[in-house]
Amino acid sequence: MRYQGQLIEWHDDQGYGFIQPVAPNQGNKKIFLHIKAFAQRGPRPLAGVMLEYEITRDGHGRLNAQRVTYVRRQNKSKSTDKTASGSLSKSLLPYRQYPQQWRGWLITLYLAFIVALGLTRQLPLWFLIIPVLLSGLSYWLYAIDKQAAQQGRRRIPEKNLHVLALLGGWPGALLAQQKLRHKSAKTEFQRLFFATVALNWVLTGLLTLQVIQQFFALF
Structure with a gap:
């Protein structure tokens, strides 16, 4: 089962952080996230982004996020396919780092x-x-x-x-x-x-x- 949560803490130097679940039935326990848990290679995460993930437990019984992906915002505008596609590509949360x-x-x-x-x-x-x-x-x-x-x-x-x-x-x-x-x-x-x-x-x-x-x- 996949869940959604917000990355509330991220240590980029060490490649790990913690996710706060958004679903009430998941409680207030933070989910440990390691950079290797992302399903696809992409931009480095930043605190505040929304993530989708599965939960496993390590040898000590702690909750770990696995097969993590970024959550995209849905495009609500009614425009042409080209405009919608452009809007979707820009609808990623603040983690996105556009080419400079x-x-x-x-x-x-x-x-x-x-x-x-x-x-x-x-x-x-x-x-x-x-x-x-x-x-x-x-x-x-x-x-x-x-x-x-x-x-x-x-x-x-x-x-x-x-x-x-x-x-x-x-x-x-x-x-x-x-x-x-x-x-x-x-x-x-x-x-x-x-x-x-x-x-x-x-x-x-x-x-x-x-x-x-x-x-x-x-x-």
């Missing part, structure tokens, strides 16, 4: 800037290679950290991820957040992350200020 294309544009702009300076021989080769290597390392660490969170293993300290972003690995980190859906829902982490991105841009601008002036002088 500006992230890709930010990475593209940064890489285009670095490559342009390199092609005109305004910067040494190592200045091009370091951001690429650090970005690859950042993406790899994000993947390892997400897997560790899902398996309950030791996590990678967030300060290490921020240091890599500051040194120039933020494009890979930003790509990992979007593709792997990891660390993208933590407001505090995101604020500090984009502070490191901004600081990296400032430092890059200061280090290449004279080079940039020479570059534009070519035109």
Whole structure:
């Protein structure tokens, strides 16, 4: 039998939380939810979303949610099939994270800037290679950290991820957040992350200020 409830608590770093049932006959006991209990892979959950699930008991008799899915709101508008389909795709509860294309544009702009300076021989080769290597390392660490969170293993300290972003690995980190859906829902982490991105841009601008002036002088 399937039930519905609201996710009232979620620890994204550790990949678990608790569901509060909405049916009166289920009582007030919270249902334990692990990230692996979702029936399909999707966006990371956020507190407040409505879920549908089945209930099992673990070896200690505690209630666990299994085969969990997100609840969709029914579309009440009477419109064309195209409009209804669009409304349904946007009717997911707040957990839905729509693609943020500006992230890709930010990475593209940064890489285009670095490559342009390199092609005109305004910067040494190592200045091009370091951001690429650090970005690859950042993406790899994000993947390892997400897997560790899902398996309950030791996590990678967030300060290490921020240091890599500051040194120039933020494009890979930003790509990992979007593709792997990891660390993208933590407001505090995101604020500090984009502070490191901004600081990296400032430092890059200061280090290449004279080079940039020479570059534009070519035109």
